[in-house]
Amino acid sequence: MTAPRLEPALYLVATPIGNLGDISIRALETLASADIVACEDTRVTRVLLERYGMRRRMTAYHEHNAAEAGPKLLDAVEAGQSVALASDAGTPLISDPGFRLVSQAQERGLRVVPIPGASAVLAALTASGLPTDAFLFAGFLPNKLGQRESRLNELNSSPATLVFFESPRRLGASLGSMAKMLGGDRKAVIARELTKTFEEVRPGTLTELAAHYESAGAPKGEVVVCVAPPLASEAFDPADTDRLLLSLAGEMPAAKAAGEAARMTGAKKSALYQRLLELKDGSH
Numbered sequence: 001m002t003a004p005r006l007e008p009a010l011y012l013v014a015t016p017i018g019n020l021g022d023i024s025i026r027a028l029e030t031l032a033s034a035d036i037v038a039c040e041d042t043r044v045t046r047v048l049l050e051r052y053g054m055r056r057r058m059t060a061y062h063e064h065n066a067a068e069a070g071p072k073l074l075d076a077v078e079a080g081q082s083v084a085l086a087s088d089a090g091t092p093l094i095s096d097p098g099f100r101l102v103s104q105a106q107e108r109g110l111r112v113v114p115i116p117g118a119s120a121v122l123a124a125l126t127a128s129g130l131p132t133d134a135f136l137f138a139g140f141l142p143n144k145l146g147q148r149e150s151r152l153n154e155l156n157s158s159p160a161t162l163v164f165f166e167s168p169r170r171l172g173a174s175l176g177s178m179a180k181m182l183g184g185d186r187k188a189v190i191a192r193e194l195t196k197t198f199e200e201v202r203p204g205t206l207t208e209l210a211a212h213y214e215s216a217g218a219p220k221g222e223v224v225v226c227v228a229p230p231l232a233s234e235a236f237d238p239a240d241t242d243r244l245l246l247s248l249a250g251e252m253p254a255a256k257a258a259g260e261a262a263r264m265t266g267a268k269k270s271a272l273y274q275r276l277l278e279l280k281d282g283s284h
Helices: 025-033 042-051 066-078 098-107 120-128 145-155 168-182 206-216 238-249 254-265 269-281
Strands: 009-013 036-039 058-060 082-086 112-115 135-140 161-166 187-192 200-205 223-227
Touching: 009 025, 009 066, 009 098, 025 082, 025 112, 036 042, 036 066, 042 058, 058 066, 066 082, 066 098, 098 112, 120 161, 120 187, 120 200, 120 223, 135 145, 145 168, 161 168, 168 187, 168 206, 168 223, 187 206, 200 206, 238 254, 238 269, 254 269
Parallel strands: 009 082, 009 112, 036 058, 036 082, 135 161
Antiparallel strands: 161 223, 187 200, 187 223
């Protein structure tokens, strides 16, 4: 297989999250052809490259050297070279410092090319059986209890499936906080060691999952937590619904606004339409 020469640009290369067979042909071509391969940990990326018969000189780019290494990579693109940025696992820029590099590249007017592939967020979400029409990736929760519960309180009424990354050693405590702040009966799924030999996808309520992992101890491997949206009655109080109706009515006809609000809240369209007319008339 030949790898065509790349045009000068910053290439964002998604790598496998576990199973090395999940790399795409386009990603392999990009890694083989790039003038510079930048990665979080050269030892991790070297394993992937050697699996496919590649020996490349790599440069490190991570949160500890981003301020120094980033401008050098962009200088190389400006000089006519191609730079491939790869994370240790999954899609670059998801919970890593690559977004700064992309922002700086855009400020310089440089081309940025995504090379899509594996993503732990999407792998967990699609295997969870939870709603996928709207989801919110919230990354890692804060370490401290008070800050963690405050963040969960902010996310509580979001009408979307919530997706978190979590450390195995903190999983039990975080699930306990989720049960307290989001509701113990809320459905959730723990996706662990995705694409690897001991892959686990465990559904349950937040209370059930918190009890399981607090008693079983810290599991092994990377963890993704997916939490179902709240019930419609929990997600929107009357004031929230009024604000939503008025916001939608500013963009579309009243009937359509009521229909869209019904889809988002689970309430009846006819009742929402009547409420919108009352709001427009100034009555309460």
